Each structure stands twice: as structure tokens, then as C-alpha cells.
Amino acid sequence: MSINIEEVRKQFPILETQVYNKPLVYFDSAATTHKPQRVIDKIDEVYKTLNSNIHRGVHYLSNQATLAYEEARNKVQGFINAEHSHQVIFTSGATAAINLVANSFGETFINEGDEIVVSTMEHHSNIVPWQLLCQRKKAVLKVIPINQDGDLEMEAYKSLLSDKTKIVAVTHVSNALGTVNPIQDVIDLAHEKNIPVMVDASQSVQHIGIDVQKMDCDLLVFSGHKIYGPTGTGVCYGKEDLLNQMVPWQGGGEMIHKVSFTETTYNELPFKFEAGTPNIAGAIGLGEAIDFVSELGVDNIAAYEDELLQYATNKLMSIEGMRIIGTAKKKSSVISFLINDIHPFDIGTLLDRMGIAVRTGHHCAQPIMDLYEIPGTLRASIAVYNTKEEIDQLVAALTKVAVMFA
Numbered sequence: 001m002s003i004n005i006e007e008v009r010k011q012f013p014i015l016e017t018q019v020y021n022k023p024l025v026y027f028d029s030a031a032t033t034h035k036p037q038r039v040i041d042k043i044d045e046v047y048k049t050l051n052s053n054i055h056r057g058v059h060y061l062s063n064q065a066t067l068a069y070e071e072a073r074n075k076v077q078g079f080i081n082a083e084h085s086h087q088v089i090f091t092s093g094a095t096a097a098i099n100l101v102a103n104s105f106g107e108t109f110i111n112e113g114d115e116i117v118v119s120t121m122e123h124h125s126n127i128v129p130w131q132l133l134c135q136r137k138k139a140v141l142k143v144i145p146i147n148q149d150g151d152l153e154m155e156a157y158k159s160l161l162s163d164k165t166k167i168v169a170v171t172h173v174s175n176a177l178g179t180v181n182p183i184q185d186v187i188d189l190a191h192e193k194n195i196p197v198m199v200d201a202s203q204s205v206q207h208i209g210i211d212v213q214k215m216d217c218d219l220l221v222f223s224g225h226k227i228y229g230p231t232g233t234g235v236c237y238g239k240e241d242l243l244n245q246m247v248p249w250q251g252g253g254e255m256i257h258k259v260s261f262t263e264t265t266y267n268e269l270p271f272k273f274e275a276g277t278p279n280i281a282g283a284i285g286l287g288e289a290i291d292f293v294s295e296l297g298v299d300n301i302a303a304y305e306d307e308l309l310q311y312a313t314n315k316l317m318s319i320e321g322m323r324i325i326g327t328a329k330k331k332s333s334v335i336s337f338l339i340n341d342i343h344p345f346d347i348g349t350l351l352d353r354m355g356i357a358v359r360t361g362h363h364c365a366q367p368i369m370d371l372y373e374i375p376g377t378l379r380a381s382i383a384v385y386n387t388k389e390e391i392d393q394l395v396a397a398l399t400k401v402a403v404m405f406a
């Protein structure tokens, strides 16, 4: 089956938006994807028909809400092929999930002099929580370099792994360059030395799919709002044994077994890591988004988006002065670029006036910008609702802008 683009687009009401009297052309899905009507309806339905707090009530609505929330967890489990649903912890996003890992794994396993390995191409949310941990524990952050194409330097990676390395935390796909990392090699090499690996799947889960058992990653995180789900939702998956060993990070209701002033004991997975009232409607909305993606088929989405990526890359290259930042061997759904020495913000602002939404700046990945010695880029990112016609519009608009500045 291939993607029926008209059918897909019909499901996203926001695509009807007019921007300055021009039809919206949205190429900022790496920041957040739009939501299909069924996700919007699902959230509406939750508040209209089953709004109640979960897990604690004896009454009808509470039971219904709990069932729906846990069903959403089962959907995530199936989607990433986790062995058990209790390995899926709902968070408010990838950032919260990484902070959970850095704090909880960090508190349990990281000591003075230990090393944590990340890469140059990480989003700030997979750098700063580890830096905070390193400051607290007097641990050391090691960084896998990348080459000018935007590929990980795998030999350098191998040489960073040692007895001191306690965790590797690497992104699957770079949000700033589009690089698809050889994540299986990253994991396998770490495992040869019994080092656990956390994968940031924020930019891969919606484009190329995830099978946590096949990958054998130890921890994996992603945001719900980048996979057609609501904002304020995310997932932290972990291997059961590892999650059981990790001390809880946030304390509060639901994460406890028994509280007293002499001793407090903690709940079992996944509740140990879900303190307080979660984003109930959001999680259920995320379950609906996962149904949307599953029904389209991740492989179909990947094939369609790859075609768009190739098409866009070729067309953009025809623009005078075009410089694509990130030309890795394998890429997914993100094109970062500059035109001559025009500031990305200026181009982004002019595109906006033509109804075209792209992102400008460092994309929360400043170390990458330092590597390329640039202040930032323009980033066009692709989702399943984009079309070749929209790419043509982007290329025509950029050509116009380039001429204006020339």
C-alpha cells in the first residue's frame, strides 16, 4: 500500500489555514507535527465522556479513564514492540524522559570519575541533563565527534568506550542535520563492553519506526507531539531489569507502595516513574496518534517521506548559492541549508510572508553549529502530509529570495 496523500491531508484541519492570504505550507514538523482530526476528537471525547483521575477511583468514570489510559500504554508497547506494557513510562516529552533517565539512572549507577558518552549532534535535551549529572556526581561527559558530512566518527566512538563508560546516550536521527545514525552498531559496540545504551528516538519513531527488542537498546525516549500526538506527552521505554534497579526520580502520589515517616516503599513499574496525576487525555490522544501512524504503516510513511526528501534535496541543489548542511550517507526527513551568506532568519521571515513555515536558528543543537562555524541554518522538515507541490513552492520562494538578496 502506498500513501494516499489526499486522504492523509483531509485528516489535518490545520492544513486549511491561510497565512497572509496564502495557503499554509508547513515544513516545520521536526519541531512539532500537526494533529489529525481523530486525535483532536479523542482528546475532546476524553474530557466529554471519561474525565476523571486514574488508578485511584472506585467509581465508573475513574475505571473507564484508567482503562483508556492503560490501553494507550498497550498501543505504545505494541508500536515499539516492547515485551511488556509496564516498560512504557509516560512522561511529558522526550526532554522529561531524558531527565528521568539522567537523574534516575545517574543516581543509581554514576559515581565520581565515571564517563557518559553522547555525540556532537545531540539535541540540547540530550546534553544538558547529562552535564547537570556530571556536575553533581563529578562524572565526565565524553563526546563522539562527527565529520563534515554529519556522520558519526565510529572509530572515535569505539575508542571512547572503556571500563569507565557507564552509559551511551545517542540520538537515532539528528534533528538539525537529518543524519540517520548506525544505531545498531552504536548499541552492539557498547554492549560488547556491557555498557547500556539510551536511544533518543524523537526524530525516528515517526519516520522509520522502532523495534526495541530487535535493537536491544536499554532505554529509549521520544515525544508524542512529534508523532502526530498531543503536546505534553512522551515516552521512556526501558529494559525491565534496568528500570527495576533504577531509583525513582520524582516523588509523589501513585509512585509509592506505602508511605510512612520511618520508611517509604515504591510502587512497581511503570508507576514508580509516574509520580502525580499524568497527562491522561494526552496519553490517550497519543494512543490515537499511534493508531493513525500504524494504520498508514511506518514502512509506507518512510518510503513516501524518502521520496519527498530526495525530491526536495535535488530541487534545492538547483538554487544558486545553496549549501546543504548535513550530507550524511543516510538521512531522514530533515534538510538544513544556507543560501550564500544570507542570514537564515532573514530568509525564514520572507518565507513566512509567502505562507511557508520553516525553522531558523540552531535547532537546539548549538555544538553542531559550532562545528560548521555557522550561526544557524534554515531547516525544512518533512512529514507524511507534505507534497511535491509544496516542495516546488518552497524552491520557487527560495529562488525569489536568493535573487532579491543578490
Ligand code: PLP
Pocket: 030, 031, 092, 093, 094, 095, 096, 123, 125, 126, 171, 173, 174, 175, 200, 202, 203, 223, 225
Ligand atoms: N531530541 C531530539 C532529537 C529532538 O529533536 C527534540 C526536539 O526537537 C528533543 C529531543 C526534545 O523534545 P521535546 O522538546 O518534545 O521534549
